[in-house]
Amino acid sequence: MFYRENGQFNTTYAEDMAVFPIRQDRIGLALILGVAAIGVPLFGNSFFISSVMIPFLVYSLATIGLNILTGYTGLISLGTGAFMGVGAFACFKLTTAFPNVNIIFWILASGFFSAAIGMLFGLPSLRVKGFYLAVTTLAAQFFLQWCFIRIPWLYNDSASGAIEVARRTLFGFPITGAQASAQTRYLVLLGIVVFMTWIASNIVHGRIGRSWMAVRDMDIAAELMGIRLLPTKLTAFAVSSFYAGVAGACMMFLWYGGGEANDVFNINQSFNILFMVILGGLGSLVGSFMGAAFISSLPTIFKFGLPAIGINIGGATAEHLTFMVVGALIVIFLIAEPHGLARLWQITKEKLRLWPFPH
Amino acid sequence: MNVVADIIALDNAQPTAPRRIGEVMLKLDNVSLSFGGVKAIRDVSFDVRRGEIRAIIGPNGAGKTSMLNVINGFYHPQQGVITFKGEQRSAMRPYVAASQGIARTFQNVALFKGMSTLDNIMTGRTMKMKRGLFWQALRHGPAMAEEIEHRAVAERIIDFLEIAHIRKTPVGRLPYGLQKRVELGRALATEPELLLLDEPMAGMNLEEKQDMSRFILTVNDTFGTTIALIEHDMGVVMDLSDRIVVLDYGQKIADGTPAEVKADQKVIDAYLGVAH
Ligand SMILES: Nc1ncnc2c1ncn2[C@@H]1O[C@H](COP(=O)(O)OP(=O)(O)O)[C@@H](O)[C@H]1O
Ligand SMILES: [Mg+2]
Numbered sequence: 359m360f361y362r363e364n365g366q367f368n369t370t371y372a373e374d375m376a377v378f379p380i381r382q383d384r385i386g387l388a389l390i391l392g393v394a395a396i397g398v399p400l401f402g403n404s405f406f407i408s409s410v411m412i413p414f415l416v417y418s419l420a421t422i423g424l425n426i427l428t429g430y431t432g433l434i435s436l437g438t439g440a441f442m443g444v445g446a447f448a449c450f451k452l453t454t455a456f457p458n459v460n461i462i463f464w465i466l467a468s469g470f471f472s473a474a475i476g477m478l479f480g481l482p483s484l485r486v487k488g489f490y491l492a493v494t495t496l497a498a499q500f501f502l503q504w505c506f507i508r509i510p511w512l513y514n515d516s517a518s519g520a521i522e523v524a525r526r527t528l529f530g531f532p533i534t535g536a537q538a539s540a541q542t543r544y545l546v547l548l549g550i551v552v553f554m555t556w557i558a559s560n561i562v563h564g565r566i567g568r569s570w571m572a573v574r575d576m577d578i579a580a581e582l583m584g585i586r587l588l589p590t591k592l593t594a595f596a597v598s599s600f601y602a603g604v605a606g607a608c609m610m611f612l613w614y615g616g617g618e619a620n621d622v623f624n625i626n627q628s629f630n631i632l633f634m635v636i637l638g639g640l641g642s643l644v645g646s647f648m649g650a651a652f653i654s655s656l657p658t659i660f661k662f663g664l665p666a667i668g669i670n671i672g673g674a675t676a677e678h679l680t681f682m683v684v685g686a687l688i689v690i691f692l693i694a695e696p697h698g699l700a701r702l703w704q705i706t707k708e709k710l711r712l713w714p715f716p717h
Numbered sequence: 718m719n720v721v722a723d724i725i726a727l728d729n730a731q732p733t734a735p736r737r738i739g740e741v742m743l744k745l746d747n748v749s750l751s752f753g754g755v756k757a758i759r760d761v762s763f764d765v766r767r768g769e770i771r772a773i774i775g776p777n778g779a780g781k782t783s784m785l786n787v788i789n790g791f792y793h794p795q796q797g798v799i800t801f802k803g804e805q806r807s808a809m810r811p812y813v814a815a816s817q818g819i820a821r822t823f824q825n826v827a828l829f830k831g832m833s834t835l836d837n838i839m840t841g842r843t844m845k846m847k848r849g850l851f852w853q854a855l856r857h858g859p860a861m862a863e864e865i866e867h868r869a870v871a872e873r874i875i876d877f878l879e880i881a882h883i884r885k886t887p888v889g890r891l892p893y894g895l896q897k898r899v900e901l902g903r904a905l906a907t908e909p910e911l912l913l914l915d916e917p918m919a920g921m922n923l924e925e926k927q928d929m930s931r932f933i934l935t936v937n938d939t940f941g942t943t944i945a946l947i948e949h950d951m952g953v954v955m956d957l958s959d960r961i962v963v964l965d966y967g968q969k970i971a972d973g974t975p976a977e978v979k980a981d982q983k984v985i986d987a988y989l990g991v992a993h
């Protein structure tokens with residue numbers, strides 16, 4: 359069957375406004391969801407799930423968050439790592455204080471804490487843009503990272519200074535802690551990511567999303583449409599940090615299973631996610647997944663994939679190789695295709711719609 | 718060139734109902750604006766009446782764009798009083814001007830480049846849309862109903878401006894003439910009472926100018942929108958406008974009907990470049 363919308367007519371505005379107006383796209387999405395929800399946990403082994411799928415999903419969430427700010431609203435941030443940390447610590451404190459409330463609830467609720475902190479550090483965005491905003495958010499990164507280490511209350515005064523993830527259950531099954539299987543953690547994470555992607559898609563396709571893009575593309579004209587710059591930018595900071603916070607909580611509770619903030623929520627993480635946004639495509643949700651998939655799976659591919667086909671490189675070399683490949687790609691994409699993998703995908707689809715008769 | 722005559726000739730099936738020009742809607746008294754040492758506007762007074770098409774003309778650098786920027790709140794004049802719809806105005810942000818019913822287009826198209834024609838026009842509906850983040854996040858129920866309601870308005874504007882074929886095209890890819898048209902659509906989507914147009918026909922060919930003139934006249938005629946426009950094409954200005962104010966070096970040198978302005982010696986001198 360050809361990929362095109364021939365014979366599919368949208369007869370109402372509601373149909374025409376659907377996020378995936380072409381039937382083939384909807385079928386594709388259903389297939390992907392089916393594979394992700396049934397295929398992967400059924401046929402994927404624990405190693406694949408915990409070192410490929412779980413990192414991919416966590417990073418996708420964080421990348422969507424930063425994309426809302428940078429791709430959709432045009433505001434740069436180098437504080438994503440720290441905002442993720444706020445989510446992780448909030449979730450940790452909340453589940454320690456109220457262990458009987460379901461952990462999934464706390465993971466989602468922790469987003470509100472990072473949203474509040476994100477808005478606070480977003481306040482300068484009314485006055486400063488570009489490089490200066492990058493520096494402001496960098497200051498946020500370092501300040502918050504300092505808090506993560508210097509305020510022992512945040513990690514319950516534990517001697518190691520690390521977050522310890524305790525066992526929490528859903529319907530009796532452990533979903534966090536040492537007993538939680540990779541499969542269960544993956545499924546919980548998948549649920550959160552699918553739900554939050556749906557929400558993000560709704561927001562960017564409505565009034566608020568259009569206001570973000572208007573501010574990004576031409577802020578003076580946006581103001582003349584009655585769009586107030588500060589509330590619009592702050593909303594972007596809030597929603598973006600919400601996603602980062604939930605991603606951070608997921609990272610700690612469903613992936614790492616505990617750890618020290620300095621190792622996880624540092625400036626490298628901020629850059630890592632910025633690279634995923636750029637590679638995937640600024641202002642694209644699909645691109646966020648592509649960028650996250652690409653960059654998060656590279657280390658695993660180099661470390662385990664290459665040896666599997668007979669090319670033996672050490673762990674350290676694999677790591678260096680990752681940096682080099684990502685670095686080179688970022689430069690290439692910034693110069694040649696600023697809209698990233700998502701744009702390449704779109705071009706392919708446009709070609710497909712005409713194929714095999716390109717005229 | 719007589720654009721309007723052409724349009725009327727093409728379109729004379731439509732009876733031309735007598736237009737009604739009402740009371741003073743916008744009044745500027747002794748407005749002065751300077752940037753450091755540059756005096757962009759010097760002691761200018763004029764008014765715009767409800768329902769009229771008012772042109773602002775003058776050589777480059779005369780202060781026309783600055784005048785629009787003062788009216789919609791981008792610049793705050795150092796001196797002078799602005800009265801809009803009977804209320805004296807203090808320094809305000811452009812979004813306040815927008816909420817009071819002032820919309821505009823820009824001399825250099827200022828569209829949202831990364832968005833489609835439809836989304837640009839939908840953005841013009843922002844002020845009329847009320848549903849908050851919660852409903853937007855669900856995109857169902859009231860938020861969807863609101864979206865559909867405003868989509869219908871956007872589609873009417875798209876039909877009126879004859880841009881249905883580029884509805885889903887990112888505006889960055891459109892030719893200049895169409896971009897100007899989309900920008901007019903976006904301004905119309907805010908349902909303005911006062912529409913400011915900064916050189917809406919600059920860089921257009923004859924056919925595009927005729928289309929644009931027709932749209933401006935129809936907007937003014939059918940919706941009763943008051944229009945203040947800056948334009949260099951004298952043929953267009955003389956045909957479209959009810960009254961013309963002429964600026965030169967930031968000063969008002971003439972104000973009146975097209976016939977009066979055309980006969981004014983100071984205007985003739987300014988345009989022929991007689992030494993000041
Ligand atoms: N933001 C600004 N900063 C400094 N000078 C300005 C600014 N805007 C306009 N001017 C100056 O004000 C004068 C009038 O400009 P403008 O209103 O754009 O003229 P026009 O639209 O009639 O061609 C010019 O001398 C211009 O250089
Ligand atoms: Mg100008």
